[in-house]
Structure formats: structure tokens, C-alpha cells
Amino acid sequence: xxxxxxxxxxxxxxxxxxxxxxxxxxxxxxxxxxxxxxxxxxxxxxxxxxxxxxxxxxxxxxxxxxxxxxxxxxxxxxxxxxxxxxxxxxxxxxxxxxxxxxxxxxxxxxxxxxxxxxxxxxxxx
Amino acid sequence: xxxxxxxxxxxxxxxxxxxxxxxxxxxxxxxxxxxxxxxxxxxxxxxxxxxxxxxxxxxxxxxxxxxxxxxxxxxxxxxxxxxxxxxxxxxxxxxxxxxxxxxxxxxxxxxxxxxxxxxxxxxxxxxxxxxxxxxxxxxxxxxxxxxxxxxxxxxxxxxxxxxxxxxxxxxxxxxxxxxx
Numbered sequence: 001x002x003x004x005x006x007x008x009x010x011x012x013x014x015x016x017x018x019x020x021x022x023x024x025x026x027x028x029x030x031x032x033x034x035x036x037x038x039x040x041x042x043x044x045x046x047x048x049x050x051x052x053x054x055x056x057x058x059x060x061x062x063x064x065x066x067x068x069x070x071x072x073x074x075x076x077x078x079x080x081x082x083x084x085x086x087x088x089x090x091x092x093x094x095x096x097x098x099x100x101x102x103x104x105x106x107x108x109x110x111x112x113x114x115x116x117x118x119x120x121x122x123x124x125x
Numbered sequence: 126x127x128x129x130x131x132x133x134x135x136x137x138x139x140x141x142x143x144x145x146x147x148x149x150x151x152x153x154x155x156x157x158x159x160x161x162x163x164x165x166x167x168x169x170x171x172x173x174x175x176x177x178x179x180x181x182x183x184x185x186x187x188x189x190x191x192x193x194x195x196x197x198x199x200x201x202x203x204x205x206x207x208x209x210x211x212x213x214x215x216x217x218x219x220x221x222x223x224x225x226x227x228x229x230x231x232x233x234x235x236x237x238x239x240x241x242x243x244x245x246x247x248x249x250x251x252x253x254x255x256x257x258x259x260x261x262x263x264x265x266x267x268x269x270x271x272x273x274x275x276x277x278x279x280x281x282x283x284x285x286x287x288x289x290x291x292x293x294x295x296x297x298x299x300x301x302x303x304x305x
Contacts, residue, residue: 041233
């Protein structure tokens with residue numbers, strides 16, 4: 001998505017990226033980035049919380065209006081409710097047993113095979 | 126010492142943005158996949174200012190979410206990662222509709238969130254509300270979906286070009302791009 005923002009911007013269309021993966025978006029470099037420090041999947045605000053969703057979009061619009069230059073990141077002041085422990089858990093290899101690692105490897109191989117098949121189908125359709 | 130620190134109102138040490146690149150690199154290396162993913166990275170970044178106030182602007186929405194495909198298995202809420210629900214070409218939808226978009230094909234945090242509220246990952250309803258209040262002039266007539274599962278070269282050569290051309294056709298003055 002960062003690549004799309006860059007391409008639109010380079011062609012004259014101002015953009016703002018809304019996202020939850022701060023390091024990945026900033027590593028790429030985008031014109032404007034509204035960062036929400038939430039679990040991945042909630043770039044537009046907390047689920048079932050219309051006030052947070054509205055504020056999140058409003059902040060993105062304000063970034064469009066006021067960013068002074070590229071790579072402007074604004075961090076939403078909102079927090080994910082409850083303990084910040086979710087930050088330790090996501091894809092954290094140190095927390096997984098050998099059996100779980102083996103299981104995930106198998107699962108990942110399976111997903112890759114499905115994706116490959118779908119990609120090939122899409123290419124021929 | 127800990128007590129002193131907590132007396133200062135500092136947050137827990139791990140309460141900072143997740144270092145995803147580092148986390149995923151060790152995750153996949155330990156799973157047995159060498160040759161770690163190379164994230165897109167640039168030294169320079171383009172920038173253009175808005176050409177008109179948002180109250181006079183038409184705003185486009187770009188998403189990584191996928192249209193629900195009934196023949197492609199469980200797509201949630203709460204579904205396991207579903208590679209079958211991926212899509213491979215840019216698609217567009219009418220912003221006057223209420224599209225049924227899912228993110229089961231993406232690596233979102235399945236332990237702490239279930240993707241059971243479209244508005245937490247696709248802010249179309251919010252954008253329409255702000256348009257009706259005059260905060261922006263119009264929502265662009267279409268939203269656009271970007272594939273996430275292809276090579277970076279395909280994203281740059283095909284998807285970026287396609288989305289730019291659709292956003293231009295829609296006469297959009299600015300774009301909101303929602304990653305998930």
C-alpha cells in the first residue's frame with residue numbers, strides 16, 4: 001500500500017496512508033501516515049467503536065491538510081483497550097514450542113501452495 | 126527501581142509500536158525459510174500539497190480488503206488465514222453500495238481481533254458521514270482494491286499504474302489508502 005501512495009503522490013494526487021505497522025510503512029517512506037498503535041487489522045479505528053473510527057479518519061484528513069512534507073507520521077492518541085501484552089504476542093517466535101513451530105510451518109506451506117494455485121488460475125483466466 | 130520508574134508514569138517497556146520487520150524476520154527464519162523478505166525501502170519520498178480545501182475536494186478510498194467470495198471457504202469474522210480468498214487484480218466497487226469486504230487473506234492479528242466490524246478496516250461509512258457534514262465535498266464514485274500478495278515488481282508495474290488511472294478517471298483530488 002505504501003507503494004501505491006508513493007505512485008499516486010508522484011503523479012500529483014495527495015495521499016494519506018492509514019495503518020498499524022509503523023516500522024514497515026516508515027521504512028518504505030510515504031508522504032503522510034496516520035499510525036494507529038492497534039493490532040493489525042484495525043487501521044480505521046477500534047472495532048464497534050464509532051467514535052474512535054470517526055476520530056481516526058478525521059486525523060487522516062487533518063494530515064492531508066497540514067503535513068509540512070513527506071514522511072510525516074502522526075500517531076493516533078488512541079490506545080487499544082486492555083493490557084499492551086498483545087504487542088509481545090504477535091508472531092513472537094520466542095513464545096512458541098517446537099511442536100507449534102512445526103505445525104505453523106506446515107500451515108504456511110499449505111497456504112503458499114493454495115496462493116500459488118490461485119495465482120496461476122488468475123493468470124490464465 | 127521499578128517502583129521509582131512506575132512512579133514517574135512511564136509506560137511498560139514493551140508498550141511501543143511492534144517492530145514487525147524484526148519480528149517477522151526471526152519468525153520465518155525459525156520456521157525454516159531462509160532468504161528473508163526484503164521490505165520496500167526508499168531514500169526519497171514524493172510529496173504534493175492539496176490543491177483545494179477538503180470541503181471542495183473529492184476523496185478516493187483504496188483498500189487491501191477483498192470482496193467476499195462464497196466459494197472460497199471461511200472468510201470470517203475470526204477466520205484463520207485464508208490464502209484462497211486472495212485476489213490478483215485491482216478491483217473497484219461503487220461507493221454508493223455497502224460492500225461486503227473481508228480481510229481473511231491478510232496477516233492481521235487473529236489473537237486480539239476478529240475483523241467482525243468492517244468499519245475498523247474499511248472507513249467508507251465514516252467517509253460518507255464526513256461528506257454529508259461537508260468536511261469533504263464528495264466521496265469518489267468508486268473505491269479501489271489492491272492485491273497484496275504479488276511481487277513488489279508486479280505491484281509497481283501493474284497495480285500502481287492501474288489504481289492511478291482509476292483514481293484519475295474518478296476525478297479524485299486526494300486519496301486515503303488503508304493498509305491492513
